[in-house]
Amino acid sequence: METPYNNLLIIYYSGTGNSKRVSEWIADEADKQGLKTYISSYHQFDPLSVAEFSGKTLIGFFSATHGFNMPHSMLKFLFRFEILKNSDVFIGNTRAGMKLWKLFMPGLSGIAMYFPALIMFFKGYKIRAMYPVDLPSNWISLHPGVQKKIAVSMVGHCEKLTRNFAIKVLSGKRVFLRSFVLLPLDILVAPIAFGYYFVGRYILAKTFVANYNCNNCGLCIEQCPTKSIILSHNRPYWKFSCESCMKCMNYCPERAIETAHSMVFLLLFVLTVVINPYLSTKVTDFVAVAFRGSRIAFESFYFMVQWSVALLLFYLGYKLLHLLMRFPLINRLITYTSLTTWKFWRRYKIPRKASVSDK
DSSP states (O other), X not given: OOOSOSEEEEEEEOSSSHHXXXXXXXXXXXXXXXXXXXXXXXXXXXXXXXXXXXXOEEEEEEEEOBTTBOOHHHHHHHHHOOSSTXXXXXXXXXXXXXXXXXXXXXXXOTTTTHHHHHHHHHTTOEEEEEEEEXXXXXXTTTSOOOOHHHHHHHHHHHHHHHHHHHHHHHTTOOBOHHHHTTHHHHHHTHHHHXXXXXXXXXXXXXXXXXXXXXXXXOHHHHHOTTOOEEEETTEEEEOTTOOOOOHHHHHOTTOOEEEOHHHHHHHHXXXXXXXXXXXXXXXXXXXHHHSTTOHHHHHHHHHHHHHHHHHHHHHHHHHHHHHHTTSHHHHHHHHHTOXXXXXXXXXXXXXXXXXXXXX
């Protein structure tokens, strides 16, 4: 099939390899059609790499889905992206798919494609396609990784679908149907996307710790795409800029990186039972005097105060925990009360080979 394009540029955000692999499948189809092709992670992209592109270019942006949105650092990249203006663009995301027996179940994108598409549209690019890929979730903080056999099967299934998508979009077709099938549900979870973007991602960034198996190899610090892990008191420390891409946790050779679930549950208990009732009383008194008891004023002030205090509590709680993790007893207590430490809580990274039977 003939293609109207001379070049393909794909820029991706990937933690454990899902979006990177999808980008490679699409690039492979472009190579077969003789296009000049360049793929890169967003944080390693150099505009000079495509300076020799001539003719018509198709640009793809592929990303993991974080909190039903595109990760913050990838969105920042899109806002700054200015090259190859007026080019055709497609937006894709990998989202938490599932497999029930032989049935492949879709995940939800939220606004992970729609918002980036709007950004690029208003910047003067032509949106040709949006495409979700239902690869396994790597969010080990919330659930164990899928079994290897299931992961391999899902990857093989998604590769076949993605290559078909690539052939269509490279031929100049508009491809939107798959991205709109679950639009009502995506709209339903959109408020979660905003909550995660402004609050949730900061709290999650303060839940990762290195347990007593950590040998300070520095791999997590070296490979973090957002440079959010530093060495503090001779231990890895996660900054607020962490995107929870899970690369560190899933790739640590010692399985030394945990989510401190016990700390999270303790802080949430303190917030819910102690702090929030106190804040509600104080905000009610303030609004009664300053705004004559306005319900809108109460909800607005309470929301701002509640989440500001929550962020502060998690910051201080995490700081204290980081210092306490130097003591063997505390370290083991936190480790054994973290779900991620147990063998049944599998890690996930994309398999090297897809299942032949699913191709």
